[in-house]
Amino acid sequence: MALTLTALTQIARAGFDDVIDARSPAEYAEDHLPGAINLPVLDDAERARVGTVYTQVSPFIARKIGAALVARNAALHLEGPLLHKPGGWRPLLYCWRGGQRSGSFATILSQIGWRVETIAGGYKAWRGLVVQALYDQPPPAPLWLLDGNTGSAKTEILARLSARGVQVLDLEALAGHRGSVFGAMGPQPSQRAFEGRLAMALATLDPSRPVVVEAESAKIGACRLPTMLWKAMCAAPRIVLQVPAPARAAYLARAYADLAADGDRLAQIIGQLRPHHPRAVIEDWLGLAARADVQPLALALMQRHYDPRYARHRARLQVPVTELAAPRLDDTGIETLAAQIATTIAAENSAARARP
Numbered sequence: 001m002a003l004t005l006t007a008l009t010q011i012a013r014a015g016f017d018d019v020i021d022a023r024s025p026a027e028y029a030e031d032h033l034p035g036a037i038n039l040p041v042l043d044d045a046e047r048a049r050v051g052t053v054y055t056q057v058s059p060f061i062a063r064k065i066g067a068a069l070v071a072r073n074a075a076l077h078l079e080g081p082l083l084h085k086p087g088g089w090r091p092l093l094y095c096w097r098g099g100q101r102s103g104s105f106a107t108i109l110s111q112i113g114w115r116v117e118t119i120a121g122g123y124k125a126w127r128g129l130v131v132q133a134l135y136d137q138p139p140p141a142p143l144w145l146l147d148g149n150t151g152s153a154k155t156e157i158l159a160r161l162s163a164r165g166v167q168v169l170d171l172e173a174l175a176g177h178r179g180s181v182f183g184a185m186g187p188q189p190s191q192r193a194f195e196g197r198l199a200m201a202l203a204t205l206d207p208s209r210p211v212v213v214e215a216e217s218a219k220i221g222a223c224r225l226p227t228m229l230w231k232a233m234c235a236a237p238r239i240v241l242q243v244p245a246p247a248r249a250a251y252l253a254r255a256y257a258d259l260a261a262d263g264d265r266l267a268q269i270i271g272q273l274r275p276h277h278p279r280a281v282i283e284d285w286l287g288l289a290a291r292a293d294v295q296p297l298a299l300a301l302m303q304r305h306y307d308p309r310y311a312r313h314r315a316r317l318q319v320p321v322t323e324l325a326a327p328r329l330d331d332t333g334i335e336t337l338a339a340q341i342a343t344t345i346a347a348e349n350s351a352a353r354a355r356p
Contacts, residue, residue, distance in 0.1 A: 002120040003092065008129050008203040016092040016117070017085075022102045023095050023123065031192035033094065033126055034200055039077045041070040041101050063100075070104045078108075087113060094119040094126070127192070130199040134226040141167065141205040143232050144345055147215040147314070148241030150180065150306040151248030151298065153255075153329050153337075154214045157241075160338035166345065167211040174198050177221030179214075180306070182259060182269055184221065194223040210349055212341070237320040237348075239341055243329060245307075249299040251329040260294040273305060 003014070011019060011033065019036040021028050024047045028038040042050060046069050054062035091109065093116060095101035102118045110116045119125060146154050155172055162168045172179055174197045176188045189197065205211055215238065218230050225233075259266055266289045274282050281304060288297035322344055326337050 001117045003117050004120045005125050005129060008126075008133060008200055011092065014092070015090075017089050018091045020091050020093045020105075021095075021123075022093055022105050027096065027123075030190050031123075031127075031196055033123070034196070036094075037081075039081065039105075041073045041095075041105050042066065043073075046073075066100070067104065070101065071108070074105055074108045078112075082109075085114070088115075090115045090117075092117050092119065094122045097122040097124050126196075130196050133199040133202060134195055135228060138228050139205075139211070139232050140202055140207045141209060141211045143236035144210050144212045145215045145233055145236045145238040145319075146212050146241075146341070147238045148243060149245075149248060149310050150302050151252040151255075151329075152241040152243045152326070153251055153334050154241070156255075156334055157338050157341065158212065158214055160335060161212055161342060164338060164342050166342050167206060167209045169201055169205070169211050169213045171198075171214060171216055171220055171225070174201060175220040175223040177223065179216055179220055181272055182256060188221050188223060191223060195226065198226070198229075210345055212345065234317065235319060237322070238317075239322045239324060239344060240314075241326050241337065242323055243326045245299055245302055247327065247329050248302060249295045252298040252302075253294040256294075256298075260292065263289060263292070277304065 003010075005011070019033055021032045021036040021038045022041045023032075023038070024040050024042055024044045025038060026044045028036075028040070032038070050062050050066045050069070053065060091114065093102040093106045093109075095103075099122065102122060106116045106118050121128075146157065148154055155170070155178070158168045158170055162170075175194055176186065177184060188194070213233060213236075215233070216225065218225050253260065259269075267286055270282065270285050270289060273285075285297060285300060288294075288300065324337060324340055324344075326333060
């Protein structure tokens with residue numbers, strides 16, 4: 001039986017015990033459905049071999065080779081990760097287009113007695129819904145932008161807002177990056193995987209409630225924001241946090257303690273700023289990094305590099321702005337800011353509903 005996808009949240013609602021990606025490991029690594037496990041019926045080398053035979057020798061011979069490989073790999077899965085699945089197990093399988101790979105595997109599993117379903121159109125059907133959600137439709141809920149100069153604790157405030165029941169969209173968490181040249185947190189997802197995560201996050205939003213998004217550039221590390229979301233963010237009302245530079249520098253010294261402890265990596269990242277600043281400025285920053293003077297370094301980077309760039313970007317915007325002063329960014333100060341932001345958004349949302 002083939003499941004026809006009409007919504008991104010459909011699979012989660014269907015209650016399958018497992019979602020199985022039968023594609024090769026490389027295909028799975030680039031992108032896959034949320035929560036899917038990879039049980040490839042052809043590995044990367046086998047898939048390349050079958051494809052070469054198909055195009056250069058004969059489709060019939062390629063299918064025969066492929067069938068033998070699929071059967072062999074299916075047996076390995078049955079003797080391995082599927083060995084202890086109970087009789088009532090209900091999996092959902094897919095491959096690239098919902099065709100031979102997932103269909104062959106599903107036939108074997110169904111003959112055992114499991115209630116197996118496949119996805120009509122496979123991964124491409126899922127990807128089509130992702131593209132439609134991100135590139136053909138505006139965000140489903142009204143946006144509020146949480147803005148403020150570098151070091152204003154915006155990401156932490158988002159988490160506090162979520163704990164208060166405010167609807168938030170954490171783009172940095174979805175992209176696996178903290179946004180700036182210093183923001184790497186390890187390998188990022190591929191662009192397709194990022195878009196899949198983002199589409200799912202948007203699909204679960206309540207359209208009747210505003211959603212708070214941190215002000216970002218059009219790229220978060222290597223991940224690009226879809227055009228419609230980026231335009232909506234640029235047009236959204238903003239809450240701008242006004243935090244003194246010393247308080248922001250102290251916060252950054254705490255938030256980026258992992259980077260500050262790695263002197264070589266910190267120096268390497270500072271070196272990437274050479275095209276933007278005079279040599280003497282870069283050397284001064286490198287000296288601060290070498291001495292582990294983290295707070296003065298953060299202050300210098302903000303005043304010379306980040307704050308002017310934020311100011312130029314804001315000067316081009318013509319959107320409603322609410323400014324909130326925040327003299328401190330300790331735990332109490334951040335919690336106070338979260339409470340003020342939640343109150344501001346709730347009041348505006350009530351007023352908007354009351355307007356004719």
